Amino acid sequence: MPKVSFKSPLDDVSVDVAPGTSLLEAAEKCGAHVGHSCGGVCACSTCHLWVKRGLDSLSEQEDAEMDRIDQAFDVRAFSRLGCQARVDAEDVDVEITEESLSAYLDENPALRHGLEAEGKWPLKKAR
Numbered sequence: 673m674p675k676v677s678f679k680s681p682l683d684d685v686s687v688d689v690a691p692g693t694s695l696l697e698a699a700e701k702c703g704a705h706v707g708h709s710c711g712g713v714c715a716c717s718t719c720h721l722w723v724k725r726g727l728d729s730l731s732e733q734e735d736a737e738m739d740r741i742d743q744a745f746d747v748r749a750f751s752r753l754g755c756q757a758r759v760d761a762e763d764v765d766v767e768i769t770e771e772s773l774s775a776y777l778d779e780n781p782a783l784r785h786g787l788e789a790e791g792k793w794p795l796k797k798a799r
């Protein structure tokens with residue numbers, strides 16, 4: 673089974689999943705902090721991820737995803753929407769964008785308040 677690894681400034685987690693699993697489903701399975709304001713129906717772009725390894729092994733990008741990801745922040749050549757990209761047989765390494773992490777914390781205010789109290793959120797920008 674392919675392994676999907678998620679990296680963010682808050683934590684790194686990974687999970688083995690069956691081929692055909694979306695990156696968002698993998699994130700939910702291992703507790704990765706990937707936002708999903710629309711519930712995974714390609715209507716928001718808060719699940720925007722940067723795929724650092726295994727990009728070519730993911731499912732093809734459909735027109736709807738391309739249109740939606742244009743509305744995301746800091747889109748790169750290796751950007752995908754977590755709810756639309758499905759893994760195949762290869763391992764995938766993903767970086768959670770700050771946009772997605774912020775959306776996740778909006779959806780989980782108790783976690784956000786805890787991180788704020790610990791001084792871990794908002795993220796400190798490198799100078």
Ligand code: FES
Nearest residue numbers: 710712714717755
């Ligand atoms: S969760 Fe909204 S576009 Fe993926």
